[in-house]
Amino acid sequence: MIxxxxxxxxxxxxxxxxxIAPRRASVEGFFEGQVAGCAPGLWTLVLSQVTTWIFARSLMNSAILGYYYGAAGTLAYAAYYLSFLTGGYIIGQLRACDATSVQDWLGARFGAVGQGTYNAVIALRLLSEVFANLLVVGLIFSAVLPEMAGAGTVAVVVVAVMGLAYSAWGGLSAALRTDVVQMLLFLAVFGVAFLYLVASPEFSFAAIVTSEGTSGSRQGWVLLAVALLQVFSYPAHDPVMMDRGFIADRRTTRNSFLHAFWLSALCILAFGVFGIHAANLGAAYEGQLLATWSGMFPTWVFVALLVSLLVSALSTLDSALASAARLCVEELRLAPRSLAGGRVVMVIFMALGGALTLWGNSTLFDAVAVSGTASMFLTPVMIAVFVFGWSVPVWSYLVSFSAAIIGAAAYFLRSADFMVSILPDAPKYEQLLVICVAVLVVGFAAVLIGSRRVAD
Incomplete structure (x- = not known):
C-alpha cells in the first residue's frame, strides 16, 4: 500500500x-533561462536555488549524520549552506570584473589551463549530482517494494527518462519554472510531516539540541570544521549555483542568494531532526534510515518523507542537466549552440549518471567530501585576488589545483594499503580534516610565494 x-x-x-515546463523552447531560454525574453524574478531564483541545493542526497546526508552524530552532525552539513553567502560574494566579485562566468574569469587570468582544470572538476561534479540523486531514487523504491526484484533499477530508469524528457524540452527555463512548483510541493509535503514530528508526545527540542547521536558528537564537530574550511570554494565548483548568478540583475541576484541561504539551511536542519529523533528513540539504522522511518511513523508521514526526497531528486536532475548542457555547449564548445546540441549533451550526462548507479557505492557523503576537497584549489586563488588584489601566476594556480586533486584522491582511496600507511590512524572524518588543512597550507603557500614574486 505504501x-x-x-x-x-x-x-x-x-x-x-x-x-509547468514551457510549451515552446528557444535557444535563449534553454541556455540562459529567459522566458519571453525576460530574466527570472527574485523568488523564482530563490526557490530554484533552494530546491536544487536541498536535493535528495543532501536531505539524506543531513538525516544520516544527525542519526550518527546528533545535532553536531546535522549542523555540520547545514554549514555547507553558508555557500549561498560565500557564493553570493564570489558572484558579486566576478560581475564587478565584468566576467560572465567562473570560466570567463579564470580564462582571463590563467588562460586555457585555468578553464580546463575548472571544467574538469565541475564536469565530475555534475555527473556525481545525476548519479547521487538517481541512487536515492533507487534506494527509496527498493525500500518500499522489497518483494519486487529490481524495483530500484526500474525506478531509476523511469525517473531518468521522465526527468530527461521535460529537461531536454526547455533546458534552463524548464528547470527554473519546474523548480518553483517542485519547491512549493516539497515545502507543503515536508512541512506537514515536520509538524507531526514536533507535535508527537515523545518529541523534545531539548533532546534534539543536546543529542550526541548513536556514535557520539565528536565526528560531527570534526565535520563542521571540514565544512567551514571548504565552504568558501564549495559554491564556486557548483555550476548549478554559479549559472544562476548571471541570469538576473545584480540586486536581484544578491537578494536571491541571501534568501536562499536561510530557507535552505532551515530545510536541511529540519530534515536532520528526523535522523536525530530516530537515534534518540534508539531505533536501529536500516537502509539509509528509510526502513527505520517506516517503523517509526504512520504511513502518511513515511510517504510524505519519501515524496519529499523524490521531489528534491527530480528538481536537482533537471538543473544538473541544464548546467551540463551549458558547460559543454557554451564553455567547452563540444556541441553547437542549438536546442539539438543541448539535448544531446543532456542525454549523454543522464546516461553516464545512470550507469554510475551500477557502481554500488551508497555512502552518500563521500561524493560531497571528495568534490568539496577537489574544489579547495580555488580558495587561496580567490582570496588572494578578491580580498588582497594580488596577481597570482599560473604555476601557483597549478600547485594549488594539484594539491586539491591529490587530497581528494587521498580521501577517496583512504582504504588502499599505500594510503593507510600515509594517513593518520584516525576515523575517516578526522583524516579528511587533516587532508583539507594540508591542501590549504600548500595552496596558500604557493599563492603567497608566487604573488610576491610577481609583485617584485
Missing part, C-alpha cells in the same frame, strides 16, 4: 512538472 501511495504522489509531481 508503494502505491508513493508512486501515485510522485506521478502527480511529474505530471505537474510537464505541465
Amino acid at each position: 508503494s502505491l501511495y508513493v508512486i501515485a504522489a510522485f506521478a502527480v509531481v511529474i505530471v505537474f512538472s510537464f505541465l
Whole structure:
C-alpha cells in the first residue's frame, strides 16, 4: 500500500512538472533561462536555488549524520549552506570584473589551463549530482517494494527518462519554472510531516539540541570544521549555483542568494531532526534510515518523507542537466549552440549518471567530501585576488589545483594499503580534516610565494 501511495504522489509531481515546463523552447531560454525574453524574478531564483541545493542526497546526508552524530552532525552539513553567502560574494566579485562566468574569469587570468582544470572538476561534479540523486531514487523504491526484484533499477530508469524528457524540452527555463512548483510541493509535503514530528508526545527540542547521536558528537564537530574550511570554494565548483548568478540583475541576484541561504539551511536542519529523533528513540539504522522511518511513523508521514526526497531528486536532475548542457555547449564548445546540441549533451550526462548507479557505492557523503576537497584549489586563488588584489601566476594556480586533486584522491582511496600507511590512524572524518588543512597550507603557500614574486 505504501508503494502505491508513493508512486501515485510522485506521478502527480511529474505530471505537474510537464505541465509547468514551457510549451515552446528557444535557444535563449534553454541556455540562459529567459522566458519571453525576460530574466527570472527574485523568488523564482530563490526557490530554484533552494530546491536544487536541498536535493535528495543532501536531505539524506543531513538525516544520516544527525542519526550518527546528533545535532553536531546535522549542523555540520547545514554549514555547507553558508555557500549561498560565500557564493553570493564570489558572484558579486566576478560581475564587478565584468566576467560572465567562473570560466570567463579564470580564462582571463590563467588562460586555457585555468578553464580546463575548472571544467574538469565541475564536469565530475555534475555527473556525481545525476548519479547521487538517481541512487536515492533507487534506494527509496527498493525500500518500499522489497518483494519486487529490481524495483530500484526500474525506478531509476523511469525517473531518468521522465526527468530527461521535460529537461531536454526547455533546458534552463524548464528547470527554473519546474523548480518553483517542485519547491512549493516539497515545502507543503515536508512541512506537514515536520509538524507531526514536533507535535508527537515523545518529541523534545531539548533532546534534539543536546543529542550526541548513536556514535557520539565528536565526528560531527570534526565535520563542521571540514565544512567551514571548504565552504568558501564549495559554491564556486557548483555550476548549478554559479549559472544562476548571471541570469538576473545584480540586486536581484544578491537578494536571491541571501534568501536562499536561510530557507535552505532551515530545510536541511529540519530534515536532520528526523535522523536525530530516530537515534534518540534508539531505533536501529536500516537502509539509509528509510526502513527505520517506516517503523517509526504512520504511513502518511513515511510517504510524505519519501515524496519529499523524490521531489528534491527530480528538481536537482533537471538543473544538473541544464548546467551540463551549458558547460559543454557554451564553455567547452563540444556541441553547437542549438536546442539539438543541448539535448544531446543532456542525454549523454543522464546516461553516464545512470550507469554510475551500477557502481554500488551508497555512502552518500563521500561524493560531497571528495568534490568539496577537489574544489579547495580555488580558495587561496580567490582570496588572494578578491580580498588582497594580488596577481597570482599560473604555476601557483597549478600547485594549488594539484594539491586539491591529490587530497581528494587521498580521501577517496583512504582504504588502499599505500594510503593507510600515509594517513593518520584516525576515523575517516578526522583524516579528511587533516587532508583539507594540508591542501590549504600548500595552496596558500604557493599563492603567497608566487604573488610576491610577481609583485617584485
